[in-house]
Amino acid sequence: MVSERQDRKRLVAVGLWVMAALAVLTFLEYLAAVRLSRATTAVFVLAAAKGWLILDFFMHVRAMFRKEEA
């Protein structure tokens, strides 16, 4: 019961952290586009970081390449 409660807390915390990181990166993207005259490279680097966060934490892409637990 305690373990399940901890699991829930941990899952929610991971989701919130990833969400916060996505928000910060999106804001940086916007800032780069508004402030820099040539922002293409910068915004795509930031977009790649956001993509990795979604793929890894939300879509669990690494689990596809992991061996199953015995």
Add this chain to the structure above:
Amino acid sequence: MSAEAVTTGVVTGGSVAGSPARAPAAGAAAHDRVAGARLGLWLFIASEACLFAAFIAARFVIAGVSRPHELNQGLGLAITAILLSSSLTAYLAEAFARLDDYRKSQIFIWATAGLGCLFLAGVVLEFREGFELFPPRTEYGTAFFSLVSLHAFHVLTGVVALVVSSNLIRLGRMEDLGAWRVEAVVKYWHFVDLAWVVIFPTLYLVS
């Protein structure tokens, strides 16, 4: 069950993680079905990614990196925030489904669908402005309307899939495949979100 197994959906001991214990043979059969379905879903996502990549490449071929000065970047940022928020609710819907808490999962599924509808409302606003400022016959308009329409259609199908998934929970049809039905819809939703992560800078930010 470890939190990691709950998060990633890695199966344990021949049964689907997050679902109730059942006979080993039935568990193994369900495991095989889910493993095959999961691979199929990833292949589907890969094919969809190729479609989006083609449209994104077309934007640069047709209009280069130019964008109209009248483009409403603020609205673009707002709908991006809405879609990213829906990713969190979708993630929580999947996480609670794995923990067999389908009631909470259903709440987050509806929250995700609601945010998806809000995103679509934002796209409609964007289209209304766009038709006046950069009509589809212009170079940028062609790229903008085709790419955003393609994505909006995926959001719409995602919303429909979320509603179907919620209905399956309501009908109690989660026992045979565990949380897979929620996981599949949520993965698709995250992909739609991922596509927007690339589309947003492609249309609104590059210069």
